[in-house]
Amino acid sequence: MAFDANSDVTDEALLVAYGNGDAEAAAMLTMRLTPRVLGFAARMLGGDRAEAEDVAQEAMLRLWKVAPDWRQGEAKVTTWLYRVVKNLCTDRLRKRRGVDIDAIAEPADDAPGAVAGMIEADRAAALQAALNQLPDRQRIAVTLRHLDGASNPEIAEVLEISVEAVESLTARGKRALKAILAGKREELGYDEH
Amino acid sequence: MTNTDRDDDKMLESFFEAGRADAPVPSQDLMARILADAQANMPAPAPIATPARRGLLAGLLAAVGGWPSVATMATAAVAGVWLGFVQPDALNSLSGGTLLPGSTATAYEVDDLIPSYGSFDVLLTEEG
Incomplete structure (x- = not known):
């Protein structure tokens, strides 16, 4: 099967093709899904890039292994991957917390260069630091909804809760983020007008 | 919704925008490792459907x-056997004895082919 970069072939169709021994489909899936998996893992792990890469590789490995038995129409490939990443990250965070609790809940004050006139990357860092202070489920819901563009039903599937519970988690998460970031708006160069 | 709420929403959205723009880009090394895993775990290509052995x-x-076709051939075979058994003489008659020379008493006479020939002869005799 021939695919190009803008191919509108679904992830699922590519996965089935890979399951039938199509190497080109594997390359397409890697290009499409790795950035999303890595992004979500990095946010879950508080910005730890090396660990996020390990998680991304592990999640993709599980995808390759499940391909021959993939049951079509049951779950979106991305939703399945988000759930795997969530579980892998939760395990790692649990272990990490047992060792060093400060490693995750890094205060926003420690974000690099938190001074007035910050550039966008610093705002991203401040957001990450604020996200790190949220309870896991709120962080997952807000991250998937507002940074990864997942729908509420998808997030509900990832967290194995109802859509209403997702809406509630997202709302609480956003309220907490606003409270944390409100104190930073001046130093982060946020111009409200 | 108060102005402050709206401002807070706007502020938060600007942080989300920054977060989306700052998404980590996978390194070449990571992509290579993932592709290597994909190759290592790839199932063998599905065989192109081969017709079942018959x-x-x-x-x-x-x-x-x-x-x-078998039915047609069977009919033809039976007809052949039938002709072979029942009508050797008739066949030989039609071929003028060339199929089984000497084995038949049915060699053609002129009369056989032109029945009126004999009558003509008789007629001549009668008149002459």
């Missing part, structure tokens, strides 16, 4: 065009 009889049948 037996000798099925092969022969297919070669002659299936059961309808």
Whole structure:
């Protein structure tokens, strides 16, 4: 099967093709899904890039292994991957917390260069630091909804809760983020007008 | 919704925008590792559907065009046997004895082919 970069072939169709021994489909899936998996893992792990890469590789490995038995129409490939990443990250965070609790809940004050006139990357860092202070489920819901563009039903599937519970988690998460970031708006160069 | 709420929403959205723009880009090394895993775990290509092996009889049948042809051939064979058994003399008669020379008493006479020939002869005799 021939695919190009803008191919509108679904992830699922590519996965089935890979399951039938199509190497080109594997390359397409890697290009499409790795950035999303890595992004979500990095946010879950508080910005730890090396660990996020390990998680991304592990999640993709599980995808390759499940391909021959993939049951079509049951779950979106991305939703399945988000759930795997969530579980892998939760395990790692649990272990990490047992060792060093400060490693995750890094205060926003420690974000690099938190001074007035910050550039966008610093705002991203401040957001990450604020996200790190949220309870896991709120962080997952807000991250998937507002940074990864997942729908509420998808997030509900990832967290194995109802859509209403997702809406509630997202709302609480956003309220907490606003409270944390409100104190930073001046130093982060946020111009409200 | 108060102005402050709206401002807070706007502020938060600007942070989300920054967060989306700052998404980590996978390194070449990571992509290579993931692709290597994909290669290592890739199932063997599915064979292109091959026709099921068929037996000798099925092969022969297919070669002659299936059961309808067999029925036709059977009819032809039976007809052949029938002709062979029942009408050797008749066949030899038609061929003028060339099929089985000397074995038949039915060699053609002129009269056989032109029945009126004999009558003509008789007529001449009568008149002459």
